[in-house]
Amino acid sequence: MTRLFFGLALDPEVAERLQRSVAASLEGCGPVAVYGAEDMHLTLAFLGEIEPEKIPSIKRAATEEFRGLTAPELRVGGELGAFPSAQAPRALFADVQEAPDSWGRLAALRNRALQVGLAHGWRQSRKDSERPFRPHVTVARPRGGASIPQELLGQHPERGWLPVDIVLFESRPTRGEVGEARYRALGAWPLVVRPG
Numbered sequence: 653m654t655r656l657f658f659g660l661a662l663d664p665e666v667a668e669r670l671q672r673s674v675a676a677s678l679e680g681c682g683p684v685a686v687y688g689a690e691d692m693h694l695t696l697a698f699l700g701e702i703e704p705e706k707i708p709s710i711k712r713a714a715t716e717e718f719r720g721l722t723a724p725e726l727r728v729g730g731e732l733g734a735f736p737s738a739q740a741p742r743a744l745f746a747d748v749q750e751a752p753d754s755w756g757r758l759a760a761l762r763n764r765a766l767q768v769g770l771a772h773g774w775r776q777s778r779k780d781s782e783r784p785f786r787p788h789v790t791v792a793r794p795r796g797g798a799s800i801p802q803e804l805l806g807q808h809p810e811r812g813w814l815p816v817d818i819v820l821f822e823s824r825p826t827r828g829e830v831g832e833a834r835y836r837a838l839g840a841w842p843l844v845v846r847p848g
């Protein structure tokens with residue numbers, strides 16, 4: 653089985669800056685795995701464990717569903733959040749906001765990605781259905797013994813981000829190996845980028 657999800661890879665320049673800013677702030681906080689810039693993404697739809705034989709069909713469906721979709725205007729950073737709580741965080745994430753005049757485009761992307769999943773046997777778990785979609789980019793994973801000062805959670809510069817495509821990612825089991833990305837792109841579908 654292959655663990656798959658559709659997502660938006662964070663703009664490389666924005667990711668580099670965010671990575672540097674997060675790594676600098678977390679120095680001295682104990683064992684925290686800071687994500688590499690190439691691993692930073694927004695998850696649109698987590699499909700879970702899927703039979704690899706279904707991947708060609710998922711790609712064909714994605715080509716249909718994602719045709720002609722417009723890139724949402726996003727902002728990332730500003731607030732850093734902690735999941736499940738600031739006291740015992742398992743993940744640190746940067747919030748993603750959609751510009752008011754782009755409203756709805758991000759949700760449209762997510763709905764199409766879920767549609768591809770639904771057509772391939774994915775079903776929303778009760779837990780997921782009870783949680784609202786909160787767009788975010790995970791930036792670090794604290795391990796046991798890490799202590800994250802509260803004041804670190806709100807001091808990162810916010811940056812604009814116009815995603816250029818939707819990516820089908822494989823989440824790899826060898827996560828954390830030095831020099832190896834956690835996620836591998838299996839396919840990408842371009843978004844329409846509107847000037848201005």
Ligand code: 2AM
Pocket residue numbers: 657694695698743789790823
């Ligand atoms: P996260 O960044 O908030 O951890 C690959 O695991 C991607 O899918 C991650 O970005 C992860 O979100 C997201 N994801 C969503 N639901 C998940 C789940 N139930 N299990 C693992 N990852 C999930």
